Amino acid sequence: MVENTMTGGTMTDKEKAEFVLGVYFRTQAAIERYMGRENLPEWTEHVARINSDAMRHRLPDTDDQSRDLLSGLRAMLGVYGSDTETRTSAETTELDVRRCGIFDYREQAAQRGVTLTLDRPCEFCVDLHQRTAAHLGISADVELAERGCRWTVPVPSATRGREGATG
Secondary structure (H helix, E strand, O other): OEEOOOOOOEEOHHHHHHHHHHHHHHHHHHHHHHHHHHHHHHHHHHHHHHHHHHHHHHOOOHHHHHHHOOHHHHHHHHHOOOEEEEEEOOOEEEEEEEEOHHHHHHHHHHHOOOOOOOOOOHHHHHHHHHHHHHHHOOOOEEEEOOOOEEEEEEOHHHHHHHHHHHO
């Protein structure tokens, strides 16, 4: 158990999760505010480089990288209580975000006084994942919706095979 220093008691698993989520969210909001909208691409590029280097180390095969690119996003969306569905095939990995819980969390955070720099969480998320994909030499396509999105990441060897069969 983790001691809750505010109450002197122990934290439940739910309290621990909410605490960690709050710290992560406030840190990201502070980075966005500190960097400013105009300099945020510099931060995003830095994080994308770290993410792609780590993925290359963990998964040297480009096909495996393409299949795994959205796993971190899917996990983060799960923490925020998002409604998602993942479909995988030999040719693509698709992540359908029917409701992004980050939107809900942002609204609640703003009501608690957290300053938000970006209008939508998509501004950081899309840029980060597309930059990470570019560093890996793979593509990541996204279609944005009101409070969700749909990602498609082709598997390179399947794409090469299809191109060779038609051309």
